[in-house]
Amino acid sequence: LDVSAYINMDMVGRLRENLVLQGISSSPEWLELIETTNVSAGLPLTLQSDSYLPTDATSFYLAGIPILSAFTGAHSEYHTPRDTPDKLNYEGLAAIKDFIRKITVSLLTSPDSLPYAKSKQPEKLGRRANLRAYLGTIPDYAGNDTLGVRISGVSSGAPAEKAGLQGQDVIVELDGKKIENIYDYTYAIEALKIGEEVSIKVRRGEEILPLKILPGARE
Numbered sequence: 001l002d003v004s005a006y007i008n009m010d011m012v013g014r015l016r017e018n019l020v021l022q023g024i025s026s027s028p029e030w031l032e033l034i035e036t037t038n039v040s041a042g043l044p045l046t047l048q049s050d051s052y053l054p055t056d057a058t059s060f061y062l063a064g065i066p067i068l069s070a071f072t073g074a075h076s077e078y079h080t081p082r083d084t085p086d087k088l089n090y091e092g093l094a095a096i097k098d099f100i101r102k103i104t105v106s107l108l109t110s111p112d113s114l115p116y117a118k119s120k121q122p123e124k125l126g127r128r129a130n131l132r133a134y135l136g137t138i139p140d141y142a143g144n145d146t147l148g149v150r151i152s153g154v155s156s157g158a159p160a161e162k163a164g165l166q167g168q169d170v171i172v173e174l175d176g177k178k179i180e181n182i183y184d185y186t187y188a189i190e191a192l193k194i195g196e197e198v199s200i201k202v203r204r205g206e207e208i209l210p211l212k213i214l215p216g217a218r219e
Contacts, residue, residue: 015092
């Protein structure tokens with residue numbers, strides 16, 4: 001089976017500021033194709049190079065297939081009954097659909113397969129973390145490529161809120177462990193003990209803030 005590319009749309013219903021396109025580094029031709037397609041679409045885009053993503057697309061990338069993942073950002077209603085239809089941006093969703101359709105048609109009508117580009121794999125990729133501790137942070141997967149884990153917010157009443165974390169903070173250290181990406185953060189949480197206070201460092205603007213957080217239990 002000849003597969004030219006894998007295109008993933010995961011949580012694209014809440015276009016607010018930008019449509020995030022992840023996996024750009026998986027092919028040297030993604031950038032030109034995206035820019036050409038967006039001339040007529042005119043969507044505000046955030047392009048991220050990382051091809052090792054916390055979504056289904058990574059399995060295809062590991063199999064040597066270029067990926068492109070579309071996403072409009074995390075939110076505090078995710079996986080809750082509060083995620084209701086009135087919160088969707090239907091016009092934005094239609095624009096995203098047309099944009100992705102044009103890219104797909106371009107791939108289908110091209111005589112050549114999309115070339116694949118391999119990048120360095122995160123050391124901790126490949127094992128599913130067993131998370132028992134709960135902090136209540138909402139990672140901002142729509143953020144720009146950066147060292148650390150930027151959060152878009154914290155859940156109400158969660159340990160992160162009580163510790164003083166805020167939306168747009170970038171977590172750079174947890175319990176003495178350096179945090180450079182979502183994998184570092186996930187496995188650092190896995191090692192935490194419920195009810196045992198630990199240190200957490202966040203970058204807020206130009207300042208590094210040392211805080212204390214008391215992990216809770218996942219329900």
